[in-house]
Amino acid sequence: MPTQLGTGEAEYKAELGITKFFNDLRLDAHTMYTYRQKATNDYDFGNELVYNLSIVKPLTNTLNFGIEYNGKYNSKTDMGSDTNPQLRAMLPFKAFSGTAGYITPQIHYVPFGKPKIHFDFGVSILTHYNLSEAQPLEKTRFVIRMGYLF
Numbered sequence: 001m002p003t004q005l006g007t008g009e010a011e012y013k014a015e016l017g018i019t020k021f022f023n024d025l026r027l028d029a030h031t032m033y034t035y036r037q038k039a040t041n042d043y044d045f046g047n048e049l050v051y052n053l054s055i056v057k058p059l060t061n062t063l064n065f066g067i068e069y070n071g072k073y074n075s076k077t078d079m080g081s082d083t084n085p086q087l088r089a090m091l092p093f094k095a096f097s098g099t100a101g102y103i104t105p106q107i108h109y110v111p112f113g114k115p116k117i118h119f120d121f122g123v124s125i126l127t128h129y130n131l132s133e134a135q136p137l138e139k140t141r142f143v144i145r146m147g148y149l150f
Contacts, residue, residue, distance in 0.1 A: 009037040026056045046075040046097055056108065064108035070124065071101040076132065098131035104143060120145040 017030040034048040054068035106122030124141035
């Protein structure tokens, strides 16, 4: 079946992040905008805005608790005219257009009591979605991260 996994063009990104400390709380905010040019074969993936907001509080010297909100907005995606609606319905994926948001409670393990190395575990729960096409969205995601501060 005819599908197109990429745009075949350069994508331009603008990104902004900020971290603020309030006594023993840490607040992080991050957003990234992706501008996508018109793709080959008239398949347009649409532009994307991703945004995250998190707050972390230390519970002990080596254990932190955090909660994070992850959101995504994708402008209208045009899947082109290379497939008809019945054939497009059989494709294993759909074009993402609309919004989706997750809340992620998480635990951070800082083995040496300093943020040089940390291991994180969280569970992302789908809190809302408003999509233009049917999507196979995950209702729950498990997140495992390892970080090293250079």
